[in-house]
Amino acid sequence: MKKPSLLSVIFFLFVKSIFATFWLPSVLSDNMVLQQSSESTIWGWTSNASETIKVTGSWNNDTVSTVAYQGVWSLQLPTPEAGGPYKISIIGHETITLKNVLVGEVWICSGQSNMERTPVNGLVNAEEEIANANYPGIRFFMIPRHKSDNPQDDTPGYWTECTPASFKKFSSVGYFFGRELHQKLDVPVGLIYSNWGGTPVEVWIEKQRIENDPDLKKAAQIVMDKPFKWWPSDPGATYNSMIHPIVKHNIAGVIWYQGESNTANAMSYYKSFPLLIRSWREEWKKDFPFYYVQIAPFDYRGNNVNAAIVRDAQLNTLKVPKTGMAVINDIGNLKDIHPKNKQDVGHRLALWALAKTYGVKDLVFSGPIYKSMEVQGRKAIIHFKYAETGLMKKGKELTDFTVAGEDKVFHPAKAVIKGNSIEVSSKEVKSPVAVRFAFTDVAEPNLFNKAGLPASAFRTDNYKIKQ
DSSP: OOOHHHHHHHHHHHHHHHOOOOOOTTTTTTOEEETTEEEEEEEEEEEEOOOOOEEEEEETTEEEEEEEEETTTEEEEESSSEEEEEEEEEEESSEEEEEEEEEEEEEEESSHHHHHOOGGGTTTTTTHHHTTOEEOOOOOOOOOOOOOOOSSSSOOOEEEEEEEHTTTTTTTHHHHHHHHHHHHHHHHHEEEEEEOOOOGGGGOOOHHHHHHHHHHHHHHHHHOSSSSOOOOOTHHHHHHIIGGGGTSOOSSSEEEEGGGGGGGGGHHHHHHHHHHHHHHHHTSOOOEEEEOOOOOOOOOOOOHHHHHHHHHHHHHGSSSEEEEOOOOOOOOOOEEEEOOOOOOHHHHHHHHHHIIIIIOOSSSOOOOOEEEEETTTTEEEEEEOOOOTTTTESSSSSSSSEEEOOTTTTTEOOOEEEEEEEEETTTBBBBBBEEEEOOOOOOOEEEEESOBOOOEEESSOOOOOOO
C-alpha cells in the first residue's frame, strides 16, 4: 500500500473539516492501539453543537455517552486487558466504526534523527530485519514532519500494522523496543512515531515554558541563530504540531533519543531536558515512565566536552522519578553521528521498561551508574549502582579516568577494579578531590558490569565548564 503524501493527508483533513459533519482526530482510526486496563479518551467534533454522542467497544458492548459542547466532545472509555482485534462504534447523527482495534501498551517514540532513522537509512543487518518484520500485534502511528506556531487539535497521521513495508518507514530504535515488549509481554504494542532530525529539545517544549525562564530563553536563541539548519528551532514548533494533538491519547510511556543538537547550548540541557519530561507529564496528566538514550561518542571537532556535558545532563536527569537511561558509549561511531547498531539501543531501552514498568524480575536493566566517591589517602574510591555482581573491563587496562586535586586540574589516572568499586589514582595528584570518567565528546570507555552493559560517563565535581 502506497504511503499517502503529507500534502494529500493535509488536504484530506482540510476537506474533512469543511464537508464532514462528524469526525475524529487521526490518532483515533482503524488499526489503532488503545492503552489496556485504563480510561482511554475518545474525542472528536460535530457540526451539531450539542448532540449526544455514544461510544461502544465490542469487547463488552457497554456504551458510554456524553453531550457535545459547541461541537466538541470527549469521553472516557474503559478498556479491558490486552487483546483484540475489536471494533469501536461512535454514534452521533452519523456513525463511525473503527475496525481492527487492539488493546495493549502504547508508547511514544520521539526525538531527533537517531530515533527518526528507518532501517533503509542505515541499520546493521537491515535486509533480514526488514524481511522478518511481520507482527500484526505491533502497530505504528506515523506523524509526518510539520511545525506550527500555535498548538494544534489534530495532526496528519495514520495507523498501520507492522509489516516489512511499514517497518521500512518506521523508527528502527522504536521497532526494536516495541518488538521486545511484544515478545516478552505477549501483548499488542502501539508505537507513535513523532520525530524530526536535527531538532533541539526546545522545539518539543511548549513555547511559553521556555520564554518564562530567562536562562532557557537565552539558550534557545543560541540554537535558533545556528546557521545551515534544515529543521525547526523555534521553541514549541514541533510540540504544537506533533505532540499537542495526541496528548489526549492514553499512553504507557515515552522513549526518547535526542541531544546531539543541544551540544550548541549544552549547559542549558541540565534544565531543559527535565523540563521536557515534566511538561509532557503535565500535559498528559499522567506520571508516565520516560526512558531515553544517552548520546553516543562522536567527533564533533572544536570544543571536545560539549557532548560530554549533554551526557552528564542526561545522567543527572535520572534524578527525575520514573526515568531510565540506555548507555551506548560502546556502540557508537566517532565518524558517523548515526551509528547503525539500533538493535542494542532498542534492547537497552526495553530492559528499563521490562524491569521498571512491567516488573520483570531478575533482569539487569542498566550498566554501572556513579553513586558516590570516598577518598583514602592518594586514592579516590568510586562506588556504583547496578554493579552488585561486580565490574569488568574489555581490554588490558581501564581507560578514560581522570582525577584532580584542589587546583581543579585533571590528570590521566590509573583505575583498578576492586569488586564493585573502582580505585582511581595519579602520581600527579596527592589528595584527590574530583574524578571524571569518559568526560570528552569522543570517549569510548571500556568499563561494564558483569551483565555486559556499559558504565555511564560521569563527573564527581560540579565545576563550571566553559563551552
